[in-house]
Structure formats: C-alpha cells, structure tokens
Amino acid sequence: MIPDERISEALRTNSQWQGSPDALWAKVSEQLRREPRRSRQPLWLGTAAAAVLILALFAQSLWKPQPPPLPDVEEPVPLRMFSVPVPLPEPQIVQGGAELKLVLTMEPGAAGEEEGPILEIWPEKEGASPAILELTARGAQLLQDGYLMVRAPEEPGSYLMVVRGTVRDRDQLYSIYAEERITVEAEKE
Amino acid sequence: MELAEQELIRRAKRGEQAALEQIFRTHLDSAIRLAYLVTRNWATAEDAVQEAFVQAFRSLHGFQDGRPFKPWFTRIVINKAKRTKSRLDRVHLPYELEEEDSGAAADPESSALDRAGLDQLFQAINTLGDKYRIPLLLKYVSELTEAEIAQTLRIPLSTVKSRLYTARQRLKQSVAALQGGGIDDSR
Numbered sequence: 121m122i123p124d125e126r127i128s129e130a131l132r133t134n135s136q137w138q139g140s141p142d143a144l145w146a147k148v149s150e151q152l153r154r155e156p157r158r159s160r161q162p163l164w165l166g167t168a169a170a171a172v173l174i175l176a177l178f179a180q181s182l183w184k185p186q187p188p189p190l191p192d193v194e195e196p197v198p199l200r201m202f203s204v205p206v207p208l209p210e211p212q213i214v215q216g217g218a219e220l221k222l223v224l225t226m227e228p229g230a231a232g233e234e235e236g237p238i239l240e241i242w243p244e245k246e247g248a249s250p251a252i253l254e255l256t257a258r259g260a261q262l263l264q265d266g267y268l269m270v271r272a273p274e275e276p277g278s279y280l281m282v283v284r285g286t287v288r289d290r291d292q293l294y295s296i297y298a299e300e301r302i303t304v305e306a307e308k309e
Numbered sequence: 310m311e312l313a314e315q316e317l318i319r320r321a322k323r324g325e326q327a328a329l330e331q332i333f334r335t336h337l338d339s340a341i342r343l344a345y346l347v348t349r350n351w352a353t354a355e356d357a358v359q360e361a362f363v364q365a366f367r368s369l370h371g372f373q374d375g376r377p378f379k380p381w382f383t384r385i386v387i388n389k390a391k392r393t394k395s396r397l398d399r400v401h402l403p404y405e406l407e408e409e410d411s412g413a414a415a416d417p418e419s420s421a422l423d424r425a426g427l428d429q430l431f432q433a434i435n436t437l438g439d440k441y442r443i444p445l446l447l448k449y450v451s452e453l454t455e456a457e458i459a460q461t462l463r464i465p466l467s468t469v470k471s472r473l474y475t476a477r478q479r480l481k482q483s484v485a486a487l488q489g490g491g492i493d494d495s496r
Binding site: 121122124126127128129130131132133134135137138139141144145147148149151152235240242243244245246250278279280282284299301 | 326329330333334337338341342345346351354355358359362363366367424427428430431434445446449450455456465466467468470471474475477478480481482484
C-alpha cells in the first residue's frame with residue numbers, strides 16, 4: 121500500500137493556492153454585509169407582482185386564439201435535470217451465517233487491471249477491520265451465473281459486502297462488482 | 310468538538326466579525342485545496358469557496374450547537390465545487406491542473422526523483438472516479454475521519470471504508486503501471 125503521508129504530500133504539492141486570503145475574506149465579508157435583495161423589498165410587492173402575472177396569464181388564455189391541433193406524431197420526452205437525493209436502500213436483514221445471493225455487474229476489463237476477485241466484508245463500526253477473502257470460483261462459472269452465493273458473518277451487526285475484481289473467460293477479461301448492505305440479527309433466546 | 314470552536318461559533322452566530330474571520334482563516338486552506346481538486350480550476354475553486362463561506366455563515370443560526378463545524382462546512386464546499394465544475398463542463402472551459410512549484414531542495418537529483426513520484430501518484434489520483442476520489446480527498450485534504458466522511462457524503466461508514474480501500478488499491482496498481490511495474494512501497 122502507498123503510505124498515507126505520501127498521498128497527502130502528492131495532494132499538497134499539487135494544490136498550492138497562490139491567492140490572497142485577505143482579498144477573499146474581503147469579498148466574503150462584503151457579500152455578508154449586503155443583505156439578500158429580496159428581504160429588503162416589502163412583502164406586498166411580491167404578492168402584487170404575482171397577482172398581476174396570474175391575471176395576465178388568465179386574460180391571455182381567454183383571448184388568445186387556440187393553435188390548431190398538433191399532428192399525431194410521437195414527440196420525444198424532453199430531458200430535464202433533477203437533483204433529487206437518492207435514498208440509500210435499506211439493508212437486507214439476515215440470520216448469522218445465512219446464504220446471500222450477490223448479483224454481479226460485469227464489464228469488459230482492460231489488460232493490466234487484473235485483480236482478485238475478492239469478497240470484502242466491512243463492519244459498520246468505527247475502527248473495525250474488514251475481512252478480505254480471495255474467491256476461488258471459476259471465472260467462466262461466475263460470468264454464466266451472473267451472481268455469487270456468499271455466507272453472511274455470524275456476528276450480529278451491520279456490514280457492507282463487496283465483491284470485486286476481474287475474471288477471465290476464453291482470453292477475455294471482465295471486471296465484476298457487487299455490493300450489498302446487510303444487518304445480521306442477533307439470535308433470539 | 311473543541312470548546313474553542315464551540316465558543317467561536319457562538320460568537321459568530323451573534324454576528325461578531327472577528328469570530329467569522331477566524332473561522333474563515335481556519336478552514337480556508339483545506340477548503341480551497343479541496344475545491345480546486347474537485348473543479349481543477351483555481352478561479353472556479355475561489356468562487357466555490359467564497360459562495361460556500363457566505364452560505365455557511367448565513368445559515369449559521371440553524372447550525373446545531375455542539376456539532377463539529379468541519380464536516381458540515383465541507384459538505385457545502387463539495388456541493389458548491391461540484392456545481393461550479395458542472396457549469397465549467399457545460400461551457401467547456403479547460404481544466405488547468407497546474408504545474409506546482411514545491412520549492413528547491415538540498416539535493417536536486419533526489420528531489421527531482423521524489424517530485425516525479427509525487428506527480429505520478431497525483432496523476433493516478435486524478436484517474437480515479439469521483440466515487441473513490443472524493444472520499445480520498447476528504448481524508449487526505451480535509452483530514453476528516455471516516456465517520457465524518459460518512460456524515461459529509463451521507464453514506465454508510467462501511468461504504469466509506471470500502472471506497473477508501475479500493476481507491477488505495479487502485480492507486481497502487483496505477484502507480485505500478487506508470488512506473489513500469491515496480492512499486493516503491495518503501496517510502
């Protein structure tokens with residue numbers, strides 16, 4: 121592994137800012153002094169503007185001649201950009217040692233990227249070390265099945281199970297990946 | 310969170326300029342470096358950081374007492390930097406990752422070799438996808454703990470650990486490939 125200090129140093133030497141903290145602070149404090157413009161406007165001004173707009177739109181819809189109906193052709197759905205936070209999927213709740221099916225995503229790999237494949241089990245706990253296991257399954261079999269059966273840890277707790285690496289089938293390299301969050305339930309007395 | 314920081318934030322919430330400025334100066338270096346490494350352009354990094362400080366200071370009244378400031382603020386910086394980067398991508402402005410001058414050293418030959426190694430490592434970091442690169446930047450530039458990275462990116466702790474591990478594995482491979490097969494792990 122590359123030592124931590126080496127990574128920090130590579131990032132530090134390649135990101136030396138030559139700007140002036142004083143000048144940037146001057147811009148920030150100046151911007152803070154200026155109140156947001158909308159808060160200076162009286163509230164009634166916005167309400168009145170909205171009312172005028174609604175009236176104008178209403179009048180337009182009453183008086184404007186309607187366009188002829190559009191020809192019956194399929195129009196492409198316009199693309200829109202949304203920024204919606206994607207909720208994390210709930211972890212799968214399993215018994216200790218239960219068999220889990222991890223569905224693999226596969227992509228053609230490039231020469232020189234060969235690694236593993238390995239199974240990583242990451243406990244959801246600060247300071248806990250992962251278990252990293254080399255997989256012995258045959259590449260061709262994994263590619264044919266499209267999934268891998270693994271055993272959940274026995275110890276109750278939350279884990280992230282990751283399968284990654286490359287497999288080879290008939291001289292073609294593929295990279296595989298699967299990820300599943302699980303919670304191993306404590307055994308009931 | 311340190312008592313000094315809590316006190317500083319309390320004073321900043323009351324609008325004390327000196328406290329706001331102290332917070333700004335404490336967090337400026339890591340914020341601007343992080344923004345630059347995300348946007349890869351100093352001018353946009355400065356804009357992003359300026360916007361991030363203004364937004365953070367304007368929202369300070371809603372900031373919960375006792376919580377650490379850095380993960381919260383870093384999240385704002387990341388969001389601003391990503392937004393300005395996507396603006397940059399849309400107008401096709403060139404990235405400008407610049408040659409940095411880290412200064413002269415006592416032994417120019419070993420310094421040049423060392424510099425080349427750091428540049429290769431930096432090049433390898435830049436080839437990582439954001440999924441792996443951002444947690445790495447938060448760890449090594451912002452110096453957040455794994456738990457704070459999880460909080461900042463709103464992903465589980467185990468995901469952070471896994472991504473950091475994978476990132477470092479990939480760096481090792483990339484550096485080995487750039488060096489033509491040999492890995493210098495002795496440093």
